[in-house]
Amino acid sequence: MNLKIGVIKGDGIGPEIVTEAMKVLDKVAGVYGHTCDYTQLLMGGASIDVHGVPLTDETIAEAKACDAVLMGSIGGDAKTSPWYKLEPSKRPEAGLLKIRKALNLFANLRPAVLYEELKGACPLKEEITEGGFDMMIMRELTGGLYFGERKTEEIDGVMTAKDSLTYNEEEIRRIAKRGFDIAMKRRKKVTSVDKANVLDSSRLWRKVVEEVAKDYPEVAVENMLVDNCAMQLVKDPKQFDVILTENMFGDILSDEASMVTGSIGMLASASLNETKFGLYEPSGGSAPDIAGKGIANPIATILSAAMMLRFSFDLDKEADAIEAAVAKVLKDGYRTIDIMSEGKTQIGTEEMGNLISENI
Amino acid sequence: MNLKIGVIKGDGIGPEIVTEAMKVLDKVAGVYGHTCDYTQLLMGGASIDVHGVPLTDETIAEAKACDAVLMGSIGGDAKTSPWYKLEPSKRPEAGLLKIRKALNLFANLRPAVLYEELKGACPLKEEITEGGFDMMIMRELTGGLYFGERKTEEIDGVMTAKDSLTYNEEEIRRIAKRGFDIAMKRRKKVTSVDKANVLDSSRLWRKVVEEVAKDYPEVAVENMLVDNCAMQLVKDPKQFDVILTENMFGDILSDEASMVTGSIGMLASASLNETKFGLYEPSGGSAPDIAGKGIANPIATILSAAMMLRFSFDLDKEADAIEAAVAKVLKDGYRTIDIMSEGKTQIGTEEMGNLISENI
Ligand SMILES: CC(C)[C@H](C(=O)O)[C@@H](O)C(=O)O
Ligand SMILES: CC(C)[C@H](C(=O)O)[C@@H](O)C(=O)O
Numbered sequence: 280m281n282l283k284i285g286v287i288k289g290d291g292i293g294p295e296i297v298t299e300a301m302k303v304l305d306k307v308a309g310v311y312g313h314t315c316d317y318t319q320l321l322m323g324g325a326s327i328d329v330h331g332v333p334l335t336d337e338t339i340a341e342a343k344a345c346d347a348v349l350m351g352s353i354g355g356d357a358k359t360s361p362w363y364k365l366e367p368s369k370r371p372e373a374g375l376l377k378i379r380k381a382l383n384l385f386a387n388l389r390p391a392v393l394y395e396e397l398k399g400a401c402p403l404k405e406e407i408t409e410g411g412f413d414m415m416i417m418r419e420l421t422g423g424l425y426f427g428e429r430k431t432e433e434i435d436g437v438m439t440a441k442d443s444l445t446y447n448e449e450e451i452r453r454i455a456k457r458g459f460d461i462a463m464k465r466r467k468k469v470t471s472v473d474k475a476n477v478l479d480s481s482r483l484w485r486k487v488v489e490e491v492a493k494d495y496p497e498v499a500v501e502n503m504l505v506d507n508c509a510m511q512l513v514k515d516p517k518q519f520d521v522i523l524t525e526n527m528f529g530d531i532l533s534d535e536a537s538m539v540t541g542s543i544g545m546l547a548s549a550s551l552n553e554t555k556f557g558l559y560e561p562s563g564g565s566a567p568d569i570a571g572k573g574i575a576n577p578i579a580t581i582l583s584a585a586m587m588l589r590f591s592f593d594l595d596k597e598a599d600a601i602e603a604a605v606a607k608v609l610k611d612g613y614r615t616i617d618i619m620s621e622g623k624t625q626i627g628t629e630e631m632g633n634l635i636s637e638n639i
Numbered sequence: 640m641n642l643k644i645g646v647i648k649g650d651g652i653g654p655e656i657v658t659e660a661m662k663v664l665d666k667v668a669g670v671y672g673h674t675c676d677y678t679q680l681l682m683g684g685a686s687i688d689v690h691g692v693p694l695t696d697e698t699i700a701e702a703k704a705c706d707a708v709l710m711g712s713i714g715g716d717a718k719t720s721p722w723y724k725l726e727p728s729k730r731p732e733a734g735l736l737k738i739r740k741a742l743n744l745f746a747n748l749r750p751a752v753l754y755e756e757l758k759g760a761c762p763l764k765e766e767i768t769e770g771g772f773d774m775m776i777m778r779e780l781t782g783g784l785y786f787g788e789r790k791t792e793e794i795d796g797v798m799t800a801k802d803s804l805t806y807n808e809e810e811i812r813r814i815a816k817r818g819f820d821i822a823m824k825r826r827k828k829v830t831s832v833d834k835a836n837v838l839d840s841s842r843l844w845r846k847v848v849e850e851v852a853k854d855y856p857e858v859a860v861e862n863m864l865v866d867n868c869a870m871q872l873v874k875d876p877k878q879f880d881v882i883l884t885e886n887m888f889g890d891i892l893s894d895e896a897s898m899v900t901g902s903i904g905m906l907a908s909a910s911l912n913e914t915k916f917g918l919y920e921p922s923g924g925s926a927p928d929i930a931g932k933g934i935a936n937p938i939a940t941i942l943s944a945a946m947m948l949r950f951s952f953d954l955d956k957e958a959d960a961i962e963a964a965v966a967k968v969l970k971d972g973y974r975t976i977d978i979m980s981e982g983k984t985q986i987g988t989e990e991m992g993n994l995i996s997e998n999i
Contacts, residue, residue, distance in 0.1 A: 530865075
């Protein structure tokens with residue numbers, strides 16, 4: 280099989296970590312008789328430097344011509360990057376919002392997993408995480424406050440800013456279905472998170488999710504208010520299987536959940552549309568402070584590549600091989616600095632990529 | 640001094656915990672030569688039962704005639720209470736939103752403190768909380784998504800729900816000033832939380848906060864994105880002094896922070912307007928599952944009464960006396976069930992109130 284993959288190396292540590300993921304993809308392709316055909320795409324700060332904008336229409340067209348896109352990270356240091364002197368619509372993250380909308384990537388999957396081997400890095404006490412946890416945050420990615428009309432204007436001499444949060448039942452239904460489909464392949468539990476005691480959009484969300492739930496009688500479903508969910512993630516993360524939520528709540532809760540694992544450098548993510556196409560990227564940011572030092576953890580990106588094989592190419596065996604290789608290298612005691620602990624062997628970005636490759 | 644205090648006992652554990660707080664208030668008043676003049680006010684489920692609505696205009700008028708209001712908790716069990724069969728605008732929480740707006744309670748202060756004595760209940764590992772933490776969440780309470788226009792309608796045959804998030808510079812300025820004023824009495828650090836890389840309202844928020852900051856040269860101020868803040872609360876809560884944020888973000892982050900302390904039954908809150916008037920209530924909910932059992936922790940409500948003495952009546956000595964009595968009782972090893980640990984003495988709601996009273 281020929282895999283046509285768009286590659287956005289991105290900003291900060293992006294180029295380093297993507298290079299290792301490509302190395303691993305090439306290895307797995309070699310072993311299983313596939314070929315990877317990469318198209319380099321510019322986005323974020325790297326695109327601003329060349330084109331003056333974070334994402335050009337040509338890049339979007341090129342991305343659409345690929346089967347999937349692998350991405351490093353977008354953005355820089357808001358305090359020091361010259362990009363952050365630009366108006367908001369020209370900043371690196373604007374490219375991220377634009378590509379999500381342009382490619383209709385409405386379903387954002389963010390696993391938050393406590394790795395047994397890395398329990399030491401988890402900020403929670405052992406009695407809470409005993410036995411580990413493994414949840415999937417399913418975040419709606421193309422609606423809500425992120426894409427509503429907004430306006431800042433003077434009203435009676437007072438500056439006033441307005442954002443709007445809109446969802447229609449079709450947008451809710453398609454993400455809910457994805458959430459339940461994923462739950463069927465997991466532990467068959469969906470926690471739908473909203474703020475239905477306040478928001479109209481949340482009341483519609485809850486209604487539609489309850490309708491969709493009827494088509495999945497095997498799945499246990501519960502509604503949880505977003506403020507309560509923010510508490511429960513800290514109090515008892517083991518209770519969750521799939522968390523299904525809208526865009527802004529998903530942004531906040533997925534980041535909280537990833538920090539609760541203690542190993543954000545390990546967490547992959549996928550953003551999918553109605554087809555097999557997907558954008559795959561690590562959950563963490565561009566970490567400009569350590570860029571170019573060869574110490575960033577490439578595992579999240581490598582696991583994102585595994586998600587890509589699984590979701591966009593249906594290559595489950597190949598994805599399993601990558602995940603097994605990652606597990607093996609961790610078991611053998613190799614760690615990048617972010618997940619380092621006593622008695623383990625500290626290695627750099629490239630060495631980590633090499634070791635995972637060798638284990639495939 | 641005669642303290643004219645409105646009392647909303649509320650739902651669930653509300654009546655039990657408020658009774659203990661009144662007992663403590665009466666004791667402190669007696670010792671320091673004041674009198675408490677209480678006016679009982681109905682709100683929430685208790686008001687629905689009597690008047691069919693969660694808050695009547697008469698109750699609002701009576702509340703306004705008081706110097707301050709002490710409240711238990713509002714709401715019931717969404718799964719079983721008959722109140723939750725009512726349409727949203729008639730449910731208990733609607734009273735909460737209505738009273739906030741009617742009394743213009745724009746500044747919601749929620750302390751999140753790790754009590755040295757109760758470290759065992761904290762979900763975070765000891766190495767993270769070493770030395771304790773003590774932050775104050777300052778949440779804007781009368782604007783944003785909570786009070787924007789909302790509408791659910793069929794558009795081209797598709798049900799569509801819309802909420803809106805509006806802030807003007809005056810609303811932002813007054814809460815920011817309160818935040819900085821509080822910081823001046825604390826460790827002089829303000830973390831202003833927004834989502835300025837996406838929302839217009841957040842960009843205006845950031846601009847106004849930066850303007851207000853100029854009047855407080857002694858206060859260190861930083862901007863933090865809400866998703867990052869949700870992570871930092873788990874990773875390193877010690878970094879925070881005052882967190883200043885808008886209504887919805889404040890709802891989520893204050894609940895997360897309270898759970899991070901592990902002792903939500905200890906956390907007070909105050910909601911203030913431009914005058915000395917305030918509404919004081921525990922941070923936790925109505926806990927219908929343990930209502931009437933005499934086991935609820937009254938300390939959060941008792942500490943809310945102390946906040947009332949401090950903020951609405953400028954009775955600092957009296958507030959100190961309550962706080963010292965709480966600390967003493969904890970030090971003596973008395974615990975309600977929610978904060979119980981090995982080797983301590985478990986007592987009920989009333990006993991806890993009595994002991995705190997006796998220590999004043
Ligand atoms: C950079 C930002 C616009 C983005 C978001 O809020 O979606 C990021 O936080 C994320 O979660 O991918
Ligand atoms: C009950 C609900 C409307 C309320 C809110 O969201 O403000 C509560 O969660 C709180 O934080 O006081």
